[in-house]
Structure formats: C-alpha cells, structure tokens
Amino acid sequence: MRVLIACEYSGRVRDAFLALGHDAMSCDLLPTEAPGPHYQGDVLRLLSDPWDLVIAHPPCTRLCNSGVRWLAERDLWDDMRAGAEFFMACLNANASMVAVENPVMHKYARAIVGRGPDFTVQPWQFGDPAKKRTCFWTRGLPPLRPTSDMQASDARADCHLASPGPDRWKERSRTYPGIAQAMAMQWGGTDLVQMMEAAE
Template identity: 85%
Template sequence: MAIFHPPCTRLCNSGVRWLAERDLWADMREGAAFFLECLNANAPLVAVENPVMHKYAREIVGRGADFTVQPWQFGDPAKKRTCFWTRGLPPLTATSDMQASEARADCHLASPGPDRWKERSRTYPGLANAIATQWGPLGLKVAA
C-alpha cells in the first residue's frame, strides 16, 4: 500500500490565480506530473491526498477525486475539504457525529505569514487515525 501527500501548491484551487499572474505554468505541470507518478505507483493499494484541484491540474491528472472528507467527520472541529484519489481502497467512513456547524474554518482564515502554509497543509489527527485504522488492515492483508 502507498499513501501519498504530495505538494499541492500549484495544483490547488486556492492558488489558481497565481498561475498566470506569476507565470507558474511550468511549476504546475511539474506538480501534476509528480501527482500522477504517485497515483500510478507500483502498488495494489494507492491513495493520494490533496485539496480541491483547479481545472488546469484536473485536465492533466485526467479526473477528479474519488471522494472528499472534512476533519469534523472524524472528530476534529475544523473545516478543510480534503480530497482522495484512490486505487483499490474504499472511501473513508466518518467516525464522528459532529456536524459542520460545530466546526471552524481556521485553515481558511489563517493570517498571512511565513508559517501559514504549514497550518493549511496539516493533516488533522482524527483523519490520520481513520486512514490508519480503516486502510491499515487492508494493507496488511495484501502484504500477507
């Protein structure tokens, strides 16, 4: 099993405006090529995590995400839509009864600064735990 969290800087919808303004098209194509290398990894079970992609990256990748989740679905009171492109893995199942109205949009409201990217790119503990507990046993079966 291979689970990837490749850089999303030039692929994500939130940064699409900079492609033309800063002429970052080559960076975007390079990021999309790396994303595809992850997605096409030589493993029977593959997951690639990224935020919502803009249309230019989607055109190169060739498809949208297989499913999306939110941290609040796994017990973390936060809003941050996270997308997964998968092969051989089922969608993650929510582990919390929390509602979107109980979550904050801290990721999107973070103040500008040198560490903003770190906050915006972090994986919340509840989601990480769901990946480990729901997909981990599947990886062990394949390895056996």
C-alpha cells in the first residue's frame, strides 16, 4: 500500500509500515528523527495525491479539551477554527482508508468536525505502561484491538506529568511504539485482510 503518515517527525508509525513492506512516507514541518522516506513541508500539498491509507496526527493545541479555557481568555477562536479546518483536511484526504488521531476535543472543535471519535485507546492496551487517552476519527478502517493484557493500574501518567520546557510538546506528541505496531499490523498486515474477508 501507499501510506502517508501526516504530521509525524518521529518516524515510528512510518517505520512500522515500512517493516511490513509498504511504501510508507512521513511528513512534517520538522525533519524526521529517524532516517527514512520523509517530506519536510506542508502536508496539505500531499493530501490530494492518491493514497491507500493516510494516518494523520494534526496539532491538537487549539482543539483539545485541556486547552479550552484559553480560547476566550486569549481570543484564540481564529486559531481554533484554522486547527479544525486542518483536521478536516486530513480526515478528507484522498484515500479509501483514513485515521486521524487527536486527544479529547472540546465542544467548539467537535461542532466544526461534526462528530466525535470512532474509538479511543490507551497506550497500556498495547504494552506501553502509560496513560494517555487517544481518540481516532476514521474512514474505511476497523477500531484498533488491544494487543496486551496490561491493566490501567500498571500504567503511569508520565505524559501529563512531564516537566515544563521548550520540548514538552514534542515529547508528548510521539506515538507510543505499541500503538504504532498495532496500526501497522491491523491496518496494513494480515489482520486487516482477514477482517475484510470475514465482513464479506
């Protein structure tokens, strides 16, 4: 498959698909942290190209519930609307299968997007001992199925307790390895083929 991982600089999801033999490329305004196929620039230039699968991680700063208080206090409504429009551009990418990841949205962004997520996951469900509720809006894809017996009690909230600093946002935005592997196996491996055959 031709796979685009939008708004990814870590290369984690891209590399998981590459390992399965897919033609995968990441894209971000930042350079990639791991050597591999990467387009450094505006992903809007790529979303209209034909892809089999697009997985996007658009910025959540103005869309997430945790930052809703700043919208009125700092008059960030235009930024919020621009963020929601970018989110929708990712969701409407030229691909038969699309997944867009974000944290829990506040009601204003959700009104623009028009619906809530199709499913949510936690890193500990995929073997990473961390708590970070992650939401997915999808087209043409099944929900990710947990791959670990780990429980919430085994996980830490390190992401939310991270020390302030210039790179805090960057550290918090990396996809956890277990979720990246699940995406590749379930959306780009034999798991998806078996699920599609079973649905026919």
